[in-house]
Amino acid sequence: MGFNNPGIHAGVANVRSAKSFDGIIGFNIGKNKDTPNENAADDYLICLREAFPVADYIAVNLSSPNTPGLRDLQGAEASARLLDRLKTEQQKLATEHGKQVPLLFKIAPDLNETHIRDLSKVFLDGGLDGLIATNTTLDREKVADHPRANEAGGLSGRPVFEKSTATLRMFASHLGSKIPIIGVGGISSLKDAQSKIAAGASLVQIYTSFIYQGPKLVREIAKSL
Template identity: 75%
Template structure:
């Protein structure tokens, strides 16, 4: 017999993907405000709380960036069972993103293609929204990016603007270098470019830590479309530069796993089940280079509890989900958290 989410999904999937996205978030906020969510998802004891980067995570399962771009649904998402929520990507100035349509479901592959283009209300609005969250007791991350019209040579200025604004309210800050939907952004993953950017951000992090009396960990988010020499080079940059953590991976430009699908030719990043193996391979490669010296948040194609376990066993300390959450609903969160609890790592 279908559960409540299956019934809701059957209705939402009749709508345009982006319309369904916004309607779902609005519905979650209303359900939280009316206390319906607390009745449907009563608070439970923390499952396998873990400390990573000096932060206490109620469980190892988080929400990847991209779902709650504005940071206005944190309490509701936390109620569903996420141990941490990463908002954004947020840029210094508000941005409308790319022309619509820009979000596509590949249902039979349990996958999504998006070319959203960092549509968001700007860092100041994101900070204000996070300050309004009341009930969530987990970890909140800010995923930050540059505005589309900011040239790469000035990208660090955009990241620094976001870092300064988010620092007082963020538990960690993730630097998005790897979205395929902002022209030229992935060039910042080059060895020299990432080294220069990291140097500037770390210097500012040190200054902000003194100003605010706390250290907010700084992470970079990388693409799955990296070859082994690139992984080795970036790992060296991250270790030498003092990065606090890595998020692996973002969406992929590859289309082989969905070849033949009518939407396979859509521009943008592919996420979901087709990314499972590739993201795990990248996690394993970086973990091998790091040798335990740098924590990894594993994300990409987690569609069941075993996928989450595989990411941890490949070298991740935490995991994030997004696409499969859209297809399967809240039960996936608790399934993954429970499975990771049994690892006791």
């Protein structure tokens, strides 16, 4: 599948043309499907340079299951190398543009505790600014009886909530309060958002529930959190 879209230049142009928007703009960047992982940093660096002037933060997507091999970038060594390249460039861009733009890594809900511990060390050592936990899951346990359970791709919404929150909780326990975490995955109510905060999130995001409940859900959650 890959990330089918017109590319980073079109994304940046869209943001530049939206003059009246004064909210927070996070850019989510990923490598091209046909870029081998050994050259992945080049794609992320291109996107980082382009998005930096217009972004408030940049989410480095290492966890989409829809781009073959992308999740291998979550290996401790691979992510340490990538973080190092991106942090170096981030500092250069900060001087050039006179502003800081935080770098967040977005991770999968399908990591085991050892992996989470190793990655946490990489993130702390490498000066990661923030973490987004989590992307969609490959796990089909919660939808085992569904006729489409075995289709390829990431599963979002309600079925990812528990795994995603457990992953968030484990990262929070390893990172302490040193790296803020955005909690995302299956939030469909105020109670779900509160659970993410209780598990260690500083902020929350919603994707799937927005389709079903629209902006009203955001207002309800923002009002009461």
